[in-house]
Amino acid sequence: MRKIVLPLIFAVLAYGFWISPDFKQIAAGVAIFLFGMLFLEDGFKAYTGGVLEKILKRTTDKLWKSMTFGVISTSIMQSSSLVSVITISFLSAGLIGLTAGIGIIFGANLGTTTGAWLIAGFGLKIDIAAYAMPMLVFGIILAFQGSKTAKGLGYILAGLGFLFLGIHHMKEGFETFKETIDLSQFAVPGFAGLLLYTGIGIFATVVMQSSHATLVITITALAAGQITYENALALAIGANVGTCITAILGAISANVDGRRLAAAHLIFNVTTGVVAIALMNQILLVVDWTSAHLGIAADDWTLKLAVFHTLFNTLGILIMVPLMGTLVKLLYRIFPQPKADLVAPLYLNEAVTEFPDTLVETVRKELLHLYDNAFEVLAHGLNLHRHDIRSDADLFELTQQPEKLMEFDIDEIYGRKVKVLYNAIVEFTSRTQADLPQEHMERIYILREAARDIVEAIKDVKHMRKNLITYIVSDNPNIKAEYNKIRAQLGEILRELTTLRDAGEAADLVALDGLRLQIEENDVTLNGDLDRLIREGRITAPMATSLMNDSSYSYDVAKNLIAAGAGLFGPHDLGMRQAAEDIELNEEELDQLVRNPA
Numbered sequence: 258m259r260k261i262v263l264p265l266i267f268a269v270l271a272y273g274f275w276i277s278p279d280f281k282q283i284a285a286g287v288a289i290f291l292f293g294m295l296f297l298e299d300g301f302k303a304y305t306g307g308v309l310e311k312i313l314k315r316t317t318d319k320l321w322k323s324m325t326f327g328v329i330s331t332s333i334m335q336s337s338s339l340v341s342v343i344t345i346s347f348l349s350a351g352l353i354g355l356t357a358g359i360g361i362i363f364g365a366n367l368g369t370t371t372g373a374w375l376i377a378g379f380g381l382k383i384d385i386a387a388y389a390m391p392m393l394v395f396g397i398i399l400a401f402q403g404s405k406t407a408k409g410l411g412y413i414l415a416g417l418g419f420l421f422l423g424i425h426h427m428k429e430g431f432e433t434f435k436e437t438i439d440l441s442q443f444a445v446p447g448f449a450g451l452l453l454y455t456g457i458g459i460f461a462t463v464v465m466q467s468s469h470a471t472l473v474i475t476i477t478a479l480a481a482g483q484i485t486y487e488n489a490l491a492l493a494i495g496a497n498v499g500t501c502i503t504a505i506l507g508a509i510s511a512n513v514d515g516r517r518l519a520a521a522h523l524i525f526n527v528t529t530g531v532v533a534i535a536l537m538n539q540i541l542l543v544v545d546w547t548s549a550h551l552g553i554a555a556d557d558w559t560l561k562l563a564v565f566h567t568l569f570n571t572l573g574i575l576i577m578v579p580l581m582g583t584l585v586k587l588l589y590r591i592f593p594q595p596k597a598d599l600v601a602p603l604y605l606n607e608a609v610t611e612f613p614d615t616l617v618e619t620v621r622k623e624l625l626h627l628y629d630n631a632f633e634v635l636a637h638g639l640n641l642h643r644h645d646i647r648s649d650a651d652l653f654e655l656t657q658q659p660e661k662l663m664e665f666d667i668d669e670i671y672g673r674k675v676k677v678l679y680n681a682i683v684e685f686t687s688r689t690q691a692d693l694p695q696e697h698m699e700r701i702y703i704l705r706e707a708a709r710d711i712v713e714a715i716k717d718v719k720h721m722r723k724n725l726i727t728y729i730v731s732d733n734p735n736i737k738a739e740y741n742k743i744r745a746q747l748g749e750i751l752r753e754l755t756t757l758r759d760a761g762e763a764a765d766l767v768a769l770d771g772l773r774l775q776i777e778e779n780d781v782t783l784n785g786d787l788d789r790l791i792r793e794g795r796i797t798a799p800m801a802t803s804l805m806n807d808s809s810y811s812y813d814v815a816k817n818l819i820a821a822g823a824g825l826f827g828p829h830d831l832g833m834r835q836a837a838e839d840i841e842l843n844e845e846e847l848d849q850l851v852r853n854p855a
Contacts, residue, residue: 286423286477287470293419296396299412317357320581324574327364337365337468337500341522346609349515352618355585358518363525363574366497370567372469373493376476377559392418405694423473446487451534454488458495468500472566476559486558490537493566498530515608517588524584529573540569602626602681610689613697620704623682624825628758630674631711635751635818637665638718639744640726647755652748656741662726667719679712707824714817717810718747724803735795739786739804743811750818757826 316326331337341362348358392414399411445453462471472493479489501522533540544565545555553560577584604623609615636643640663645655683705690701721743728740787804790796796804 287474289419289423293416293421293423296412296416296419299416317353317361320356320360320578323357323360324364324367327361327366328368329364330361331365331368332371337369340365340368341501342608343612343615345515345518346612346615348518349604349606349608349619352615355514355517355521355588356581358514359521359525359581359584362518362522363577366500366525366529367567367570367574369468369500370563370570373472373476373563373566374560376473377563389418389421392421446485450488451491451537454484454491455495455498455530455534458492458497459499460495461492462496462499463502468496471496471499476562479562480559486561489558489562490541490565493562494530494533494569497566497570498526501526513592515606517592520588520591521584525573525577528577529569532572532576533569536572540565540572543568602678602685605681605685613693616689616693617697617700617704620682620686620701621825623678623685624704624708625758627675627678627682627708628711628821628825630678631715632751632755634667634670634675634715635718635814636748637663637670638667638715638722639747640729641744641748646748646752652745652752653742656729656745656748657738662730667715667722671715671719675712675715679708682708703824707821710817710821710824714814714821717814717817721807721810721814724807728800728803733796733800735790736800736804739790740807743807747811747814747818750815754818754822754826757822760826 316322327340331340344353344358344361344365347353348355396411396413396415396418399407400415402408402411458471458475461474462468475484475489475492475496478484479486484492501519505519505523544561547564547568548555548557548561551564553564602623603626604619606619609619633643636646641652641655645652686701686705690698693701725740725744728736729744731737787801787808791801
């Protein structure tokens with residue numbers, strides 16, 4: 258489709274440039290405006306590395322808060338597309354719920370109406386080109402600075418400068434264009450015109466990927482008398498419907514929740530457009546009444562267009578909010594959750610790659626997914642039930658009870674539930690971390706190390722398992738007791754880590770010192786017991802050799818699990834993590850505590 262549309266657009270533009278110099282100015286104005294939108298979005302992305310995400314997390318627990326966030330963020334950034342992409346990335350990462358995401362989209366649609374007010378109220382009534390030049394100069398200077406904050410501010414200023422300059426050129430172009438060609442002669446009255454120009458508005462927005470750009474063209478053309486008021490209203494409706502294409506494109510690489518949100522965006526915008534068309538006469542009466550009370554002149558068509566744009570978006574929200582529960586159920590029916598396939602990543606997706614904090618959180622959640630699968634493999638590899646580890650039961654007593662060996666192919670489960678996920682995490686982080694800021698790269702590195710520690714722990718349990726399932730049912734009570742101690746000790750570590758995992762908050766790394774001290778003490782005790790059992794002839798030489806090897810494996814399992822716990826459940830802030838690591842017990846201090854517990 259693109260191979261046909263793009264050459265066609267180029268051909269139309271080339272023909273327009275050939276027949277009219279004024280068309281060149283209008284087209285250049287549109288291009289400069291879109292360039293400004295790109296600058297503006299890049300500028301605000303510089304501030305999405307924490308601030309926007311933190312605000313989003315705190316303002317989505319209620320529908321009205323989500324909608325308010327959508328209105329305010331879109332009004333500030335003047336880009337419902339950017340807000341939509343951020344929302345899809347958060348939803349795909351599992352950081353917000355579907356209802357909250359839909360609320361943000363509803364609010365973003367209302368927030369985008371502020372653009373029409375700014376353009377109609379100020380952009381056409383003052384010489385905004387005079388403000389554009391200083392913004393461009395200061396913006397470009399700041400954009401070349403090393404500071405992320407200064408660079409972001411520079412992009413925002415430059416973006417606003419380009420927006421103002423684009424509006425100026427479009428306004429001037431339409432003013433002079435009417436001297437040679439009067440486009441208003443192509444106006445189509447009545448319902449047919451309403452449908453035709455709505456379609457044109459949709460097409461223009463899909464091509465330019467910006468409803469703001471379509472609105473600017475509409476308002477400047479309306480101000481120059483190149484289109485009629487009625488046709489301008491239809492173009493505004495079309496721009497509103499067409500803007501959801503960005504969300505749809507952003508959802509292509511997202512998970513099922515991202516696609517649900519894009520569908521909600523489409524349903525809302527289409528419903529709003531259909532209602533606006535169906536109730537056009539009634540809405541126009543409300544527009545006239547509202548305009549009169551706001552002191553807007555009866556022939557100030559551009560401001561009345563802004564009133565119309567606000568009213569029909571508000572009407573859409575009033576219609577859809579009471580139907581929110583029905584809409585969510587419909588979306589779940591249209592896009593059912595795929596059957597649980599534990600080998601597939603749940604959170605890794607391309608929708609998050611432009612937002613560093615979101616990307617890191619996505620990797621962390623996928624690592625939690627990996628941990629949950631690894632927990633099953635580790636527990637069953639030790640011949641322990643997961644519910645026993647999660648309970649308050651005494652694991653040392655449980656392991657003394659008669660054992661029933663679990664039928665469990667550790668290699669098959671590891672390959673299907675852990676290795677594939679680990680590979681996906683490594684591939685995703687390797688591909689995406691190169692463009693991240695240094696702090697985020699370090700956080701990704703810590704998470705990858707934690708994933709590797711989990712995998713290494715499983716491999717060590719796999720090495721132990723053959724001897725373990727042999728000796729926990731052995732007739733020799735001494736070797737049986739030693740292997741049950743290993744199982745109970747590792748089960749206790751899994752229990753502590755699972756408690757940290759379920760708490761959902763960053764763990765104090767110093768608290769993990771207790772576990773580290775415990776495994777050092779267990780290692781010393783096990784070696785002492787091993788020497789005594791060999792000396793007293795209570796176990797055979799093959800048993801002793803197996804126990805020596807497996808005690809080493811169990812020590813490595815414990816160390817890897819605790820290291821993984823520190824990386825996965827420790828403080829997310831690198832400064833706090835470093836402070837905690839500075840007061841952690843080192844190997845020498847641990848050794849001294851083990852030898853001199855008093």
